[in-house]
Amino acid sequence: MENKQTDFADRFHEALGSGRIRAWFQPVFRSLTQQIMGAEALARWLNPDGNLISPADFIPDLERSGLIFELDMEMIRQACALYDELRRRGTPLNGLSVNLSRLDFAREDLLEQICAALDSFSVPHEAIKLEITESVMLEDTDVFEAMFRRFCDEGFHVWLDDFGSGYSSLNVLQNYPFDVIKFDMLFLRKMSAKGRNMLASLISMAKTLGVHTLTEGVETNEQREFLLDVGCEAQQGFYYARPLSKEALMEQIDRKPGILEKKEDAVYWNEIGRVNFVNPNPMKEFAERRMNASVDRASSYDGSIALIECGRESFSYIYATEGYKERLRELGFTSVDGLENALSNQRSHYYLVIQKLVMDVLRHGTIQTIEYAYHDVYYRLSALFIARREGRAMILMRLNTFDAEQEVKTAKEMLDAGSALFTTYELVTMIYPESRKAKRIYTASSLPSYDREETLEKSVLRFCEQQMNPADQEKFRQFMDFSTMTERIRNSPGQFIQGIFRMRMGKDRISWHSARLTQIPKLSEPVFMLTIQDVQGDLNKGFDLLAETHPEMI
Ligand code: C2E
Ligand code: MG
Ligand code: MG
Secondary structure, eight states: HHHHHHHHHHHHHHHTTTEEEEEEEEHHHHHTTOOEEEEEEEEEETTTTEEEEOOHHHHHHHHTTTTTTHHHHHHHHHHHHHHHHHHTTTTTOOOEEEEEEEGGGGOOOOHHHHHHHHTTTTTOOOEEEEOOHHHHHOHHHHHHHHHHHHHHHOOOOOOEEESSSOOOHHHHHSSSSSSSSOOTTHHHSSSSSHHHHHHHHHHHHHHHTTTTEEEEEOOOOOHHHHHTTTOOOOOOSSTTTOOOHHHHEEEEEEEOOGBBHHHHHHHHHHHHHHTTTSSSSHHHHHHHHHHHHSSSSSOOOOOOOEEEESSSSOEEEEEEEEEEEEHHHTOOOSSHHHHHHHHHHSSSHHHHHHHHHHHHHHOSOEEEEEEETTTEEEEEEEEEEEEETHHHHHHHEEEEOOOOHHHHHHHHHHHHHHHHHHTSSSSEEEEEETTTTEEEESSSOOOOOOOOOSSHHHHHHHHHHHHHHHHHHHHHHHHHHHHHHHHHHHHHHTSEEEEEEOOOOOOOOOOEEEEEEESSSOOSOOOOEEEEEETTTHHHHHHHHHHHHHHGOO
């Protein structure tokens, strides 16, 4: 047994010494941009015969024989060498990740060794991401916790690898400040509705905790789209690229130089990546997290969200949910491109609307909302500033058609306003002369009801006798004459007729009141609204005087 191990160690050291232990690099892609954000270093053992041995076949042996640390350090050095080389040739790569074994954490000098390796290539600590699996945390949590803290203090980003593959625990995410959580490819292998929902919830949860998200093992376009829709920020898998030798990776980069994400852009996109598409209200959640407070304008669930990047004179859609696209169709745009075209026409209605909104958003930083009508449909567009880079800003948009909730609210407000209005009258009654009936809408005082007589005329007569000053009774009867009412109103300039009468409303003494008959428009039969309002204070005395001196004017 011992011999076998020594043999293995010799072979490993021989391979290491002759450069046959090599790091291959598998690129990581940004879901929203399809650009390369970084790459993961994966160990490959090249046999002299040219065969590649995969890590699954030698890592267990390296762990058993205590050599894994040597491998991991070698991978770190090769990652640093690649970082340095790319930087020198002007095609820098922001993040390279390496895998650490749980056994590495048994070494007290782990941090120092890693720092020394990075220093020898002048590589900044945040450039080399450290991937660890949960198995590390099962050992000695106290020791690990202290080590984790030291790595963070030194500026390293620690990633949680293979989440969901084994005994995953959500506590781990809460207890340690991981920068990225890498979801195991198992989630994608079982693309059942259940598996999808679970991954979507986990991504949402990671965002709540402020952890960035990456999913491994993406092999199909369907998986790519799914991850984009649930807001997974980064993807890695054979669909995009297999692990590549350093030379093959460089060749790929040279073929498409624009494929590399710039460092300044990484900051920008990382901030945008915090938007949680599957949250019931992504805009509210983002604003709250940033302000660390709650935003008062709560709204119901809606998945109608889009990311719009604004340049100095243009807008482009980076992402739109199905709900958002659906509403664009209601607006008459068959596609997001259609709206983009309308938006780049600087004289279009949309350009002006959006431009104003964007200016407000950039100025205030809080959620801005506008409501507007188009083709008889009301829309509400809300926007929130997310991040900025040279000459461009990312805005999160929400597009709503007016929902039932809003309509009910408006109707209720109208009703409240109507009721308040009625209280300025003593009496409001609807009169239907053709069907000979009346309907009391509102009475302020405790007036007896006058709608119980055999006919409407008799009811009016009775009201007249009971409430009206005898001197004004004849005039009131004429005022209320149904046979001439329509005619009189039509001929009056304001489409209503008005009279001043002395009346006793409720228990009060007799005083001047103004009565008005207004025709209610557009109903199948003529309807009149009778309103009676008292005349206030000094005006009463004025009318008294007028009645005495010029009774014909009253
Ligand atoms: P890992 O860190 O989770 O790496 C991802 C593995 O999935 C890699 O396998 C990669 O080639 C493979 N993979 C990537 N995309 C796809 C895909 O779309 N479909 C499928 N079916 N597979 C995909 P690899 O290179 O064989 O590595 C296996 C594991 O070995 C790694 O899992 C990692 O845990 C470990 N490992 C690799 N290199 C090192 C190293 O330098 N040090 C340590 N400690 N462990 C390493
Ligand atoms: Mg890994
Ligand atoms: Mg993994």
